[in-house]
Amino acid sequence: MAGYIAHRLLWSIPTLIVITIATFVIIQLPPGDYVTAYIAELVETGEVIDAETAAHIRHEFGLDRPMYEQFLTWIGGILLHGDFGLSLDWKLPVSELIWDRIGLTLLISMLSLLMTWAIAIPIGVYSATRQYSFLDHLFTVLGFLGRGIPDFLLALVLMWMGFLYFNFHVGGLFSPAYENAPWSFAKFGDLLSHLWVPVLVLSTGGAAGLLRIMRANMLEELGKPYVETAYAQGLSERQVVWRYPVRVALNPFISTVGWALPALISGDVITAVVLNLPTTGPLLLRSLQNQDMYLAGGFILILSVFTIIGTLLSDILLVLTDPRIRHS
Amino acid sequence: MQDETILEITDLNICFEMREGTVNAVNGVNFSVKPGEVLGIVGESGSGKSLSARSIMNLLPRNATVTNGSVKFRKSDGEVVDILAEKRESRKMRELRGGHVGMIFQEPMTALSPVHSIGKQIMTTLSLHTDLSKKAQVERAADLLAMVQMPKPMEMLKKYPHQLSGGMRQRAMIAMALSCNPSLLLADEPTTALDVTTEAQILDLIMSLQDELNMAVIFITHNFGVVAEIADRVSVMYLGNAVETAAVDDIFYNPKHPYTRALLQSIPRLDGQKRRRLQTIEGMVPDPFNLPTGCVFHTRCAEKMAGKCTSQIPELTYFENDQMARCHLHQA
Numbered sequence: 001m002a003g004y005i006a007h008r009l010l011w012s013i014p015t016l017i018v019i020t021i022a023t024f025v026i027i028q029l030p031p032g033d034y035v036t037a038y039i040a041e042l043v044e045t046g047e048v049i050d051a052e053t054a055a056h057i058r059h060e061f062g063l064d065r066p067m068y069e070q071f072l073t074w075i076g077g078i079l080l081h082g083d084f085g086l087s088l089d090w091k092l093p094v095s096e097l098i099w100d101r102i103g104l105t106l107l108i109s110m111l112s113l114l115m116t117w118a119i120a121i122p123i124g125v126y127s128a129t130r131q132y133s134f135l136d137h138l139f140t141v142l143g144f145l146g147r148g149i150p151d152f153l154l155a156l157v158l159m160w161m162g163f164l165y166f167n168f169h170v171g172g173l174f175s176p177a178y179e180n181a182p183w184s185f186a187k188f189g190d191l192l193s194h195l196w197v198p199v200l201v202l203s204t205g206g207a208a209g210l211l212r213i214m215r216a217n218m219l220e221e222l223g224k225p226y227v228e229t230a231y232a233q234g235l236s237e238r239q240v241v242w243r244y245p246v247r248v249a250l251n252p253f254i255s256t257v258g259w260a261l262p263a264l265i266s267g268d269v270i271t272a273v274v275l276n277l278p279t280t281g282p283l284l285l286r287s288l289q290n291q292d293m294y295l296a297g298g299f300i301l302i303l304s305v306f307t308i309i310g311t312l313l314s315d316i317l318l319v320l321t322d323p324r325i326r327h328s
Numbered sequence: 329m330q331d332e333t334i335l336e337i338t339d340l341n342i343c344f345e346m347r348e349g350t351v352n353a354v355n356g357v358n359f360s361v362k363p364g365e366v367l368g369i370v371g372e373s374g375s376g377k378s379l380s381a382r383s384i385m386n387l388l389p390r391n392a393t394v395t396n397g398s399v400k401f402r403k404s405d406g407e408v409v410d411i412l413a414e415k416r417e418s419r420k421m422r423e424l425r426g427g428h429v430g431m432i433f434q435e436p437m438t439a440l441s442p443v444h445s446i447g448k449q450i451m452t453t454l455s456l457h458t459d460l461s462k463k464a465q466v467e468r469a470a471d472l473l474a475m476v477q478m479p480k481p482m483e484m485l486k487k488y489p490h491q492l493s494g495g496m497r498q499r500a501m502i503a504m505a506l507s508c509n510p511s512l513l514l515a516d517e518p519t520t521a522l523d524v525t526t527e528a529q530i531l532d533l534i535m536s537l538q539d540e541l542n543m544a545v546i547f548i549t550h551n552f553g554v555v556a557e558i559a560d561r562v563s564v565m566y567l568g569n570a571v572e573t574a575a576v577d578d579i580f581y582n583p584k585h586p587y588t589r590a591l592l593q594s595i596p597r598l599d600g601q602k603r604r605r606l607q608t609i610e611g612m613v614p615d616p617f618n619l620p621t622g623c624v625f626h627t628r629c630a631e632k633m634a635g636k637c638t639s640q641i642p643e644l645t646y647f648e649n650d651q652m653a654r655c656h657l658h659q660a
Contacts, residue, residue: 224438225433225434225435225438225439226438226439226440226441226442228387228433228439229431229433229439229440229441229501229504230441231385231387231425232385232387232425232426232430232431232433232505233425233426233449233452233453233456233504234422234423234424234425234426234427234453234456234457235422235452235456236417236422237417244441244443244444247443248442248443321443322442322443323442323443323445323488323490324442324443324488324490327488327490327491
């Protein structure tokens with residue numbers, strides 16, 4: 001087991017190197033650079049910048065140097081000093097920008113992930129054990145609706161209804177009064193009153209999909225002979241269902257739980273933009289639009305690391321839960 | 329229910345309501361089992377033999393309905409349980425399953441839980457029906473594995489089904505079924521999925537354990553050879569009917585029902601005349617949605633009596649030595 005983990009960890013190093021290089025190259029691929037985007041933005045507001053100033057800015061940011069040199073400086077900073085570079089757009093250190101938002105992002109994502117599982121697994125199990133019952137049909141309809149409605153649309157509808165009927169302050173995670181206030185009990189309450197909308201929106205789509213998967217897995221497992229054996233041992237239906245087929249049916253969930261880790265950070269960008277959430281998703285989107293390469297690169301690097309760790313975690317979990325994998 | 333019987337099935341009828349129509353899968357099955365007796369149930373696929381066995385466990389598929397009949401089981405303390413009158417999930421039923429009636433299945437590959445070790449699975453049964461301590465359970469489980477002649481029982485407890493061969497899995501399955509000393513063992517084609525050598529070993533094992541523990545066994549198979557080897561009495565099933573039930577010698581040397589005779593003639597023999605063409609039963613098994621009127625076997629029967637067999641359902645005729653058959657030939 002320890003050997004397996006060490007082996008997997010060693011292999012993740014070359015993977016990471018390749019990913020960072022690819023990331024950096026891809027960010028540089030579109031024509032122009034941050035300065036071009038910056039100038040274009042200024043031109044829109046009526047300001048004009050001459051070529052000399054542009055070249056000056058470029059030189060200041062090191063954008064005139066060859067790509068490999070920029071890459072080495074960037075990666076060297078990260079490895080040696082934990083310095084992710086400067087966001088060209090925000091004129092702030094990248095790490096500061098990202099860590100600033102990561103707490104709330106993790107909070108929202110974790111809550112919606114837990115909510116997704118809490119909705120999907122019991123309903124999926126119920127639907128499978130009572131196949132074609134009234135409630136199964138009802139959950140099927142709701143499941144397809146939940147899957148079919150885009151998250152951002154649901155977010156818009158909820159915001160509109162909240163505004164219209166309950167006079168909520170919608171969007172964002174705080175009321176304006178608390179936005180920049182220091183943390184207090186009242187601010188926390190305010191956060192909770194805003195939090196349910198994004199958590200609900202983010203979990204419905206996922207839950208609807210997962211419950212279909214859970215139902216299908218369970219139906220397959222319930223038909224297997226070992227379920228009959230379990231009944232023949234004298235177990236009750238509840239014991240049979242939760243101890244045997246559910247355990248096997250959860251395997252696909254466990255093998256994909258690692259993907260939830262990067263998704264925790266990138267989140268649902270569109271929903272976050274619509275709901276005006278101070279999470280990392282919109283920041284990543286903006287950095288890509290503005291060719292804010294160090295910010296974008298830093299993001300993608302963190303996401304890659306999380307993906308690799310997540311995959312490793314779910315593989316280890318799978319080995320722990322499924323003896324068939326452990327011994328082969 | 330007679331005093332000396334442990335299980336009595338009377339007039340059992342089971343049907344399935346399906347979109348295509350009603351399938352009468354079991355039509356008036358009667359048999360009884362005495363303590364320590366081995367009853368073989370022989371029949372082809374779809375003859376209702378497995379379903380009859382499931383009814384003893386009250387574990388019929390959810391779309392199956394019992395339209396008539398009763399299944400009565402006498403526990404070792406003398407109490408008689410009317411199984412089909414019990415709810416599927418009732419405490420009494422759950423106590424019976426695994427506790428008083430053990431069951432082993434056809435596919436040892438898939439009939440054991442893939443995510444629990446052999447030991448854990450045996451201990452589950454033990455914890456349900458006994459109040460042994462954890463430590464005593466482990467010891468009992470190891471003893472059971474030793475009893476079914478598995479090597480290194482203590483190590484075997486930690487093994488998972490996929491790490492064992494088919495024969496070993498079936499041994500584990502038997503150990504699990506016998507863990508609480510059931511007075512009746514249901515064996516649903518336990519050797520069909522095994523190769524011939526392993527089959528012989530497993531049969532020997534079941535027989536010696538049956539002898540040792542003096543339990544009754546219902547052994548379901550489609551193999552007459554297996555029946556000849558292990559059964560005291562045999563019930564032959566065709567299309568949901570138990571067409572003939574008799575002591576094993578009477579089935580082989582004095583069969584009363586034309587279907588039993590036809591089946592026996594279609595077994596290849598090593599000793600008989602050379603280059604003899606193997607006899608087969610004419611025709612095909614009828615469509616279960618449209619069972620023949622009268623005797624269900626009349627469409628394929630060599631001794632069919634026009635008029636009578638095609639229109640009247642034959643009653644059970646009783647012979648000496650508890651032999652019984654459902655055939656018009658023997659009715660006055």
